[in-house]
Amino acid sequence: MSSETIASRPVYGSLAPVESNYHLFIADDHGGAAIVELAQHLSSDFWTNCEIIYINSQPNSASDHSDAIEALQCSKFYLGASIDAARGRISNSLNRAKMGTQIYLAGSEQLLNVSTMLVIEAGYDHRSVQTEQRGSLARRVQCVHCKGITPDVITQPTVCSHCGLLLLVRDHYSRRLAAFQGVNINAEYPDDIPETVEAFV
Amino acid sequence: MSANNMIDVVVTQVVEVNELVKRFHFSRPDGLALPAFSGGSHIIVEMSDGEHVRKSPYSLMSSPLDTSDYQISIRRDDEGRGGSLYMHREVRPGMSMRISAPANLFPINNRSTKHLMIAGGIGITPFIAQTAQLLATGGDFELHYGARTTELASYVDELRASIGRRLHAYIGENIDFDDLLSRQPAGTHLYVCGPEPMIELVLAKAAENGWPKGHIHFEHFAKAPPGEPFTAYLSKSNKSIQVGKDQSLLEAMEEAGVDAPYLCRGGACGQCETTVVEAEGKILHGDYWLDDEEKAAGNKIMPCVSRFCGSNLVIER
Numbered sequence A: 001m002s003s004e005t006i007a008s009r010p011v012y013g014s015l016a017p018v019e020s021n022y023h024l025f026i027a028d029d030h031g032g033a034a035i036v037e038l039a040q041h042l043s044s045d046f047w048t049n050c051e052i053i054y055i056n057s058q059p060n061s062a063s064d065h066s067d068a069i070e071a072l073q074c075s076k077f078y079l080g081a082s083i084d085a086a087r088g089r090i091s092n093s094l095n096r097a098k099m100g101t102q103i104y105l106a107g108s109e110q111l112l113n114v115s116t117m118l119v120i121e122a123g124y125d126h127r128s129v130q131t132e133q134r135g136s137l138a139r140r141v142q143c144v145h146c147k148g149i150t151p152d153v154i155t156q157p158t159v160c161s162h163c164g165l166l167l168l169v170r171d172h173y174s175r176r177l178a179a180f181q182g183v184n185i186n187a188e189y190p191d192d193i194p195e196t197v198e199a200f201v
Numbered sequence B: 001m002s003a004n005n006m007i008d009v010v011v012t013q014v015v016e017v018n019e020l021v022k023r024f025h026f027s028r029p030d031g032l033a034l035p036a037f038s039g040g041s042h043i044i045v046e047m048s049d050g051e052h053v054r055k056s057p058y059s060l061m062s063s064p065l066d067t068s069d070y071q072i073s074i075r076r077d078d079e080g081r082g083g084s085l086y087m088h089r090e091v092r093p094g095m096s097m098r099i100s101a102p103a104n105l106f107p108i109n110n111r112s113t114k115h116l117m118i119a120g121g122i123g124i125t126p127f128i129a130q131t132a133q134l135l136a137t138g139g140d141f142e143l144h145y146g147a148r149t150t151e152l153a154s155y156v157d158e159l160r161a162s163i164g165r166r167l168h169a170y171i172g173e174n175i176d177f178d179d180l181l182s183r184q185p186a187g188t189h190l191y192v193c194g195p196e197p198m199i200e201l202v203l204a205k206a207a208e209n210g211w212p213k214g215h216i217h218f219e220h221f222a223k224a225p226p227g228e229p230f231t232a233y234l235s236k237s238n239k240s241i242q243v244g245k246d247q248s249l250l251e252a253m254e255e256a257g258v259d260a261p262y263l264c265r266g267g268a269c270g271q272c273e274t275t276v277v278e279a280e281g282k283i284l285h286g287d288y289w290l291d292d293e294e295k296a297a298g299n300k301i302m303p304c305v306s307r308f309c310g311s312n313l314v315i316e317r
């Protein structure tokens, strides 16, 4: 993953639980493995004051860690099928939490980005959450021309799903929108269509 | 900020708040508005006491909504370099003084959902300005105010009148910080101002309770302590200066006509950081800016609060 770009491009670390009265994990698909791996180093008591929101977009695949996570018997467990469907649940949990709750995000870049946006909306400092990227690097992209957001972007350039312009996906990132910026790549020469490559997988 | 942008003001009122605290009101001589500021800002007050000019930071306590009248409260400190004694004894209504424009090193975080404020003693002053601001903007807050005695609980009645039940006063009582910090809703920001041991205790409790650093704000200005006089050589200005016993190194540089940077004059902001070129002796670090390693290495000094004891000090200024 390229992190040496511009300052606004988010960088991710690896999860390292710290002492707290309450822990909130939000993960998707391969991010589940990060939780399961942590569990090998933690006592089972850890999970008694812990909520896990796990989004399993491909049940019964190699990225499905739902059984292993459920087996941790954390105090609250929610299984969802998509980040969009889980948004309300995530915001609820964040808004109900008390200061001191530790927040951990693990999984695809879109999950990390959207969850961080919800964390910020709940009034938390974005630096107060731990993140670990696992799985897809597909991006949410905002077209700077029509402002529409296109999720699941894996190619460079990419077509805006709202206005149809061909966009260069930049590393320029907005925490407020949880989206990378897409700028028309062939404005001067509409016939000049650069080769499309899978850049964010 | 440096020495050149001071504002001329007139002292319009001096109010004895209690046996230790006096409040000073400043306005512009031409009656125009003073610069706008946000709650938590401080100003530097210039005190021409005898041959020396002393400059100390004080939090603005007046409402940011009223820029015709700046107010500060000063607790008398009989052990200090005499700044507070000068203010208490010499400053009278009608006097002309000079102050700096306000600077805010302790601002309210407007993104937060709730503000939890903890004040000890005279550390109440920035919160008086901040609560006035929040009353106007509608922010959610709680102010927990500890003081040793009723007499020392300056402004408790005024605050009760302005913010009502959002004031929690603890007179001669301990605040249960664990309880307080463990029941705050998500998105709360913590603000602490008061004596150093209280700040340290609250910061330790906040860390124990898992509060992230980005949600914790505190303000504590170190006082420039009096001490043995010493000599410093300023390598860029090519000047040798004497620092008197009641003078800070920064004030001595200013007296010698050297334009040295500063913002807080209380060892907190980092603005005055100066490279030490040579030092035979001991730097008496008094700031909260340099970390322990930097202090031990001795390559840097904060002239607003730190002193020197030894035979030779050369700094890059």
Ligand code: FES
Residues within 6 Å of the ligand: B261, B262, B263, B264, B265, B266, B267, B268, B269, B270, B271, B272, B273, B287, B289, B302, B303, B304, B305
């Ligand atoms: S002026 Fe702020 S640390 Fe010296």
